[in-house]
Amino acid sequence: MKKRTALITGITGQDGSYLAELLFEKGYRVFGMVRRSSTETFERIAHLIGHIELVQGDLLDQLSLINLLRQIRPREVYNLASQSFVPTSFEQPVLTGEFTALGVTRMLEAIKLVDRSIRFYQASSSEMFGQVSESPQNEKTPFYPRNPYAVAKLYGHWITVNYRESYGIFAVSGILFNHESPRRGKEFVTRRISDGVARIKLGLAKKLALGNLEAKRDWGFAGDYTQAMWLMLQQKRPRDFVIATGQTHSVREFAALAFKTAGLHWRRYVVEDRTLFRPAEVHLLCGDASKARRVLGWKPKVSFEELVKMMVEADLERLRHCESRRSAAGRSNPVSEIAFRHPKRRTRRALWRALRSQ
Numbered sequence: 001m002k003k004r005t006a007l008i009t010g011i012t013g014q015d016g017s018y019l020a021e022l023l024f025e026k027g028y029r030v031f032g033m034v035r036r037s038s039t040e041t042f043e044r045i046a047h048l049i050g051h052i053e054l055v056q057g058d059l060l061d062q063l064s065l066i067n068l069l070r071q072i073r074p075r076e077v078y079n080l081a082s083q084s085f086v087p088t089s090f091e092q093p094v095l096t097g098e099f100t101a102l103g104v105t106r107m108l109e110a111i112k113l114v115d116r117s118i119r120f121y122q123a124s125s126s127e128m129f130g131q132v133s134e135s136p137q138n139e140k141t142p143f144y145p146r147n148p149y150a151v152a153k154l155y156g157h158w159i160t161v162n163y164r165e166s167y168g169i170f171a172v173s174g175i176l177f178n179h180e181s182p183r184r185g186k187e188f189v190t191r192r193i194s195d196g197v198a199r200i201k202l203g204l205a206k207k208l209a210l211g212n213l214e215a216k217r218d219w220g221f222a223g224d225y226t227q228a229m230w231l232m233l234q235q236k237r238p239r240d241f242v243i244a245t246g247q248t249h250s251v252r253e254f255a256a257l258a259f260k261t262a263g264l265h266w267r268r269y270v271v272e273d274r275t276l277f278r279p280a281e282v283h284l285l286c287g288d289a290s291k292a293r294r295v296l297g298w299k300p301k302v303s304f305e306e307l308v309k310m311m312v313e314a315d316l317e318r319l320r321h322c323e324s325r326r327s328a329a330g331r332s333n334p335v336s337e338i339a340f341r342h343p344k345r346r347t348r349r350a351l352w353r354a355l356r357s358q
């Protein structure tokens, strides 16, 4: 029997890596779209290289998407690529709109042109609820986005609905609440906390600076949420779903539990940094995923407590490994150490600094 084929955009991101694992385990032929970069960003999918196929394309480039669909002929497209960090969307609102909003239309246009039977998943966000009018939020809750990222996601959501209704494409929007893991980018608050706790525990840092401690989020585990994405594309008819745990916790609660996991008290280490506050905040998110439970049979497996523990333990393990490599080398090698600790965005700047100081 012919293998099912899927194309994932954003495969190098947190969700892309979990989804690629899931689809590969299910026997899919998995293609991951990556954009051209002078440095590789494949850490999260390194273990899958050889099992998945990477192809070049960019959500900013219409032709590259059309050519990819013609070449791959996927049955399913998961559109996970976006500029996903809220503070950056305030700094770069136009670029965020290009990727996160218009990028969705470009992919849908490519599907419309190449093969309308392709099933399409759009990674929508609970950020679209923003200044919430009711709690918990479900598929019928009105949207009120509070930042350029959320505004762009709302466009992506409605254009997905529109192509479904206008052209009969099996296009669905998954409205996912915050989901985290040890693979979460270090700029997001949960990973910032788990990484900070581990550094303090190992004597590599003294304090952890955080922004608004009162903000509340409905945090789940990314591995559970990618399962829901797949389920949405296996249904008889295309429908949108809220995916959430139904529990909400403040940033303060997350930090307190993370420090406690490492045997520390958060009050001794956390300092408030006003520069991390946002021009407009989303104060509370809490999702009602009862439709997903009823129709998809989906429910989260990992609890809040398990998630916090998993993230702190993973960062402790990673940093211990890094430290033991450093002492095994006999003396500190700032270049390799920095490359290991900061494999992503700041690598080049940090390497330059280290090289200059040698």
Ligand code: NAP
Pocket (backbone or CB within 6 Å): 009, 010, 011, 012, 013, 014, 015, 016, 033, 034, 035, 037, 041, 057, 058, 059, 060, 079, 080, 081, 082, 083, 084, 085, 099, 123, 124, 125, 126, 175, 176, 177, 178, 179, 180, 185
């Ligand atoms: P992430 O870790 O930030 O990953 C984003 C991915 O998008 C990366 O692979 C990135 O590639 C890629 N990308 C960005 N711009 C691109 C472009 N122009 N062309 C091609 N690829 C591009 O995000 P995530 O946490 O996995 O989230 C996945 C999706 O779900 C995102 O759309 C996010 O907005 C949405 N979402 C996330 C959550 C959550 O809590 N995690 C909740 C709701 C919705 P590079 O490696 O090249 O940068």
Ligand code: G4F
Pocket (backbone or CB within 6 Å): 084, 085, 086, 124, 125, 126, 127, 176, 177, 178, 179, 187, 188, 189, 190, 192, 209, 210, 211, 212, 213, 215, 216, 217, 251, 276, 277, 278, 281, 282, 285
């Ligand atoms: O972890 P965050 O940056 O995630 P945010 O803004 O909720 O967005 C994430 O979840 C969305 C789903 O709802 C996704 F669509 C989006 O792509 C992304 O994955 O911030 C969470 C909260 C905010 O209220 C923020 O003000 O934590 C607060 N916070 C407090 N101190 C901080 C910090 N956020 C960050 N990033 N860093 C801090 O030091």
